Amino acid sequence: xxxxxxxxxxxxxxxxxxxxxxxxxxxxxxxxxxxxxxxxxxxxxxxxxxxxxxxxxxxxxxxxxxxxxxxxxxxxxxxxxxxxxxxxxxxxxxxxxxxxxxxxxxxxxxxxxxxxxxxxxxxxxxxxxxxxxxxxxxxxxxxxxxxxxxxxxxxxxxxxxxxxxxxxxxxxxxxxxxxxxxxxxxxxxxxxxxxxxxxxxxxxxxxxxxxxxxxxxxxxxxxxxxxxxxxxxxxxxxxxxxxxxxxxxxxxxxxxxxxxxxxxxxxxxxxxxxxxxxxxxxxxxxxx
Ligand code: AG3
Numbered sequence: 079x080x081x082x083x084x085x086x087x088x089x090x091x092x093x094x095x096x097x098x099x100x101x102x103x104x105x106x107x108x109x110x111x112x113x114x115x116x117x118x119x120x121x122x123x124x125x126x127x128x129x130x131x132x133x134x135x136x137x138x139x140x141x142x143x144x145x146x147x148x149x150x151x152x153x154x155x156x157x158x159x160x161x162x163x164x165x166x167x168x169x170x171x172x173x174x175x176x177x178x179x180x181x182x183x184x185x186x187x188x189x190x191x192x193x194x195x196x197x198x199x200x201x202x203x204x205x206x207x208x209x210x211x212x213x214x215x216x217x218x219x220x221x222x223x224x225x226x227x228x229x230x231x232x233x234x235x236x237x238x239x240x241x242x243x244x245x246x247x248x249x250x251x252x253x254x255x256x257x258x259x260x261x262x263x264x265x266x267x268x269x270x271x272x273x274x275x276x277x278x279x280x281x282x283x284x285x286x287x288x289x290x291x292x293x294x295x296x297x298x299x300x301x302x303x304x305x306x307x308x309x310x311x312x313x314x315x316x317x318x319x320x321x322x323x324x325x326x327x328x329x330x331x332x333x334x335x336x337x338x339x340x341x342x343x344x345x346x347x348x349x350x351x352x353x354x355x356x357x358x359x360x361x362x363x364x365x366x
Contacts, residue, residue: 104317123204158345159311161187164279171243177232179248180205182217247280277327286318293364309353
């Protein structure tokens with residue numbers, strides 16, 4: 079077994095049979111591996127280390143700083159859940175902002191609600207570039223005229239723009255360039271950038287490995303919004319498979335519209351409520 083330690087978080091392993099594997103280290107003693115056909119791209123952008131691999135079972139795989147961002151096979155779960163929950167919490171979302179989400183998956187789902195404008199603000203143009211090239215079904219939204227792409231720091235963007243109905247924070251883990259997107263100061267700016275009745279949502283990690291992360295996000299948001307709910311989805315390629323999101327608003331967090339026409343593979347209207355039912359390991363760590 080020959081091992082190449084590319085970065086501390088992951089290894090490329092070539093066993094004697096010459097199989098090629100990409101592994102994300104979930105802990106120092108636990109990893110998730112994809113058998114890959116080849117590396118399609120490796121770029122070190124100004125901000126991040128970006129890989130795209132062609133896998134055997136999960137289609138093309140986007141990796142940023144050693145962490146799995148999305149795969150063609152299971153991306154729909156994450157993108158449907160990060161978008162449809164906040165979008166359906168709003169009566170009539172016309173202006174939508176996605177912070178991060180340079181791959182375009184969240185924008186694609188947002189378009190299903192017939193908004194007037196969807197603004198995607200990603201700090202890293204390389205993420206957009208490789209997604210357009212290697213993840214066409216995810217990045218297809220960029221062909222739509224209602225999508226406005228801004229290559230900019232999301233923190234600055236929310237300071238200078240406003241009047242959004244829904245803001246979705248589709249970032250990487252809270253390390254590296256995304257750190258600021260998990261802080262109270264940022265949430266205050268998000269609130270200001272929302273119209274009355276506005277709704278925000280954010281991914282907040284694996285509650286199995288990092289229960290405190292979702293809890294900290296929830297507590298920080300509770301200082302700013304009247305209502306905050308955590309919810310979960312099951313994503314095979316993320317650490318532990320169990321993934322947390324948060325939705326926040328001054329309005330009541332209930333489904334305000336019918337989501338049955340959305341053409342979804344994971345989301346349905348029963349899941350809107352079911353996803354907010356939390357197992358004890360999550361509840362215990364984050365009591366109201
Ligand atoms: N952004 C969140 C990915 C977090 C995964 N973390 C990990 N593998 N350690 C996904 C971006 C998709 N648009």
